[in-house]
Each structure stands twice: as structure tokens, then as C-alpha cells.
Amino acid sequence: MVLEFTKMHGLGNDFIIIDNLQDKKLDWSKLAKKLCQRNTGIGGDGLVLVSPSDKGDYKMVIYNSDGSLAQMCGNAIRCFGKYLYEKGYTDKTNLVIDTDAGVKQLYLKINEGLVETVKVDMGPPIFQPELIPVNTTNSDNNIKIQVAQQELNITAISMGNPHAVIFVDQVEDFPVKEIGPLIENHPLFPQKTNVEFVQLKEDGTLVMRVWERGVGETQACGTGACAAFVASVLKGKVKNQGEVHLLGGVLKITFDGERVFKEGPAAFVFEGKVKIEEWL
Ligand SMILES: N[C@@H](CCC[C@H](N)C(=O)O)C(=O)O
Numbered sequence: 160m161v162l163e164f165t166k167m168h169g170l171g172n173d174f175i176i177i178d179n180l181q182d183k184k185l186d187w188s189k190l191a192k193k194l195c196q197r198n199t200g201i202g203g204d205g206l207v208l209v210s211p212s213d214k215g216d217y218k219m220v221i222y223n224s225d226g227s228l229a230q231m232c233g234n235a236i237r238c239f240g241k242y243l244y245e246k247g248y249t250d251k252t253n254l255v256i257d258t259d260a261g262v263k264q265l266y267l268k269i270n271e272g273l274v275e276t277v278k279v280d281m282g283p284p285i286f287q288p289e290l291i292p293v294n295t296t297n298s299d300n301n302i303k304i305q306v307a308q309q310e311l312n313i314t315a316i317s318m319g320n321p322h323a324v325i326f327v328d329q330v331e332d333f334p335v336k337e338i339g340p341l342i343e344n345h346p347l348f349p350q351k352t353n354v355e356f357v358q359l360k361e362d363g364t365l366v367m368r369v370w371e372r373g374v375g376e377t378q379a380c381g382t383g384a385c386a387a388f389v390a391s392v393l394k395g396k397v398k399n400q401g402e403v404h405l406l407g408g409v410l411k412i413t414f415d416g417e418r419v420f421k422e423g424p425a426a427f428v429f430e431g432k433v434k435i436e437e438w439l
Pocket residue numbers: 172223228229230231232233234235320321353371372373374379380381382383
């Protein structure tokens with residue numbers, strides 16, 4: 160069996176996009192692991208399926224590279240909007256996309272017929288511990304933990320998927336690959352968590368590296384940037400609009416006290432066909 164795919168990225172967070180409008184009835188979790196392999200597959204941080212929806216224009220289904228299903232992905236949803244518009248699935252520039260974290264409104268900015276940036280209404284941040292989910296009774300979701308001989312302060316927030324935001328003095332040399340998996344798999348987070356390491360600059364910009372649940376360190380995380388920005392606003396460190404600088408580039412975030420908006424680019428990389436017989 161041969162699958163047609165499109166490879167895209169949002170600030171270096173890369174995805175394999177497959178049209179599954181006619182349900183192919185495949186084991187997508189198993190396939191995500193194989194297809195996302197960088198040496199023996201196509202390579203990607205995640206597998207995204209274009210699926211039908213009765214709640215929005217289309218549904219975005221996303222699997223992490225380890226085969227786990229994620230509720231939402233901030234970078235993939237911008238790729239999803241560009242894919243739908245530029246491949247002629249829609250001519251709308253305001254789209255409603257269904258996800259496992261609810262419906263999200265996308266605003267496509269068009270320049271000479273191409274999608275230049277996508278602004279996403281990411282919805283309200285979620286603080287109720289049982290909905291994140293995080294095992295804490297602290298009312299402010301700030302939790303002190305001891306990992307690898309370091310005391311860290313975590314702010315737990317959900318953007319439809321779980322995030323642990325940690326402010327650090329210096330992010331460039333921070334041992335993200337050592338500390339990230341220890342927090343991702345910490346018993347505080349029964350569904351595991353994405354982990355954001357954030358340095359606040361004096362001018363109010365955030366510099367962030369991320370360890371993603373089910374993936375590892377990635378170039379960027381859209382939901383993570385939103386969670387980090389919300390945590391910074393709540394700490395009184397930034398105003399309600401600003402930039403998050405990630406390894407792969409910059410996202411513009413607004414938090415109006417209720418909802419979070421995120422704007423950034425998306426790009427096509429290549430297209431192809433892949434034989435999957437031996438992976439079924
Ligand atoms: N890269 C993403 C988040 C993808 C899902 C995440 N790894 C999870 O398991 O929640 C983003 O841009 O938001």
C-alpha cells in the first residue's frame with residue numbers, strides 16, 4: 160500500500176500531513192512511529208491527519224513521533240490551515256478547525272495567493288489541576304520539585320494539552336535533554352507533560368526551549384509558547400502582548416486575560432509517496 164504525504168513545518172517543528180478524509184482504517188499510532196523516524200522513515204515530530212468533522216471545517220488529528228495521540232498542536236494547526244487553503248480544500252480565510260482540545264478559529268493572512276501567517280485563537284488557558292491533569296492542591300499551580308539535584312519551580316497550565324513551565328536564568332546552556340524527560344514522566348503528571356524552559360529577557364521577550372511529550376526536544380512548540388506566555392503574564396513579568404523566541408523562530412502571542420492568540424508562519428517542505436506494507 161502506498162500513502163501520499165506532505166511534509167510541512169512551523170518554525171522547525173515538523174509534521175507529515177496525510178489526507179484521511181476517506182477513512183483508510185490504518186493503525187495510525189504504529190504508522191506515526193515508523194513514518195516519523197528520521198533515518199528509516201520520512202522524519203517528523205508528528206503525524207497529522209486531515210479528517211472530516213461535524214463541528215468545524217475539518218478535524219486535525221495529531222500523533223506524536225512515539226505514536227501517542229496529542230489533543231492539540233499549535234504549530235501543526237498553522238500548517239494545517241496553509242495546507243487546506245493552498246491545496247484547494249477551502250477558499251475560506253477564516254477556518255474553524257476541530258481538535259481533541261475543542262474547536263479553534265484560524266485567521267489566514269494571504270499575500271499574493273499564499274498563506275503568509277496564520278493567527279490562531281488558542282482558547283482560554285486551563286488552570287484546574289484535574290483538567291491539566293496535575294496532582295497538586297496548590298491553588299496557584301506552582302509546584303516545587305527536586306529533580307537531578309536541582310530544585311525547580313513548575314507552573315502547570317493546559318492549552319488543551321499539558322504543560323510544565325519552568326523559568327530559568329539561562330536557557331541556552333540549560334540541560335533540557337536531561338531534565339526534560341524527568342519532568343515529562345514525573346508522577347505529578349498522570350498523562351505526562353510537555354516541558355518549557357523559559358528565560359525572561361529585560362525587554363519582556365521570552366526565550367524558550369521545549370521538551371515535548373512523546374517527541375523530545377523540538378525546535379518550537381506553539382501550545383508551549385502560549386503556556387509560557389500566560390505563566391509570564393500571571394507572574395507580572397510581561398504585558399499582555401509579546402514575543403516568544405524559540406530555536407526555530409518567533410511566535411507572537413497575545414493573552415487578553417481570557418483567551419490566548421498566537422500568530423506565526425508555516426511552510427511546505429516536500430511531498431511524496433511512501434510504501435507502508437512492511438509496517439502494517
Ligand atoms: N508541537 C506542538 C505540541 C504537540 C503535541 C505535544 N507533544 C503533546 O503531546 O501534547 C505544538 O506546537 O503545540
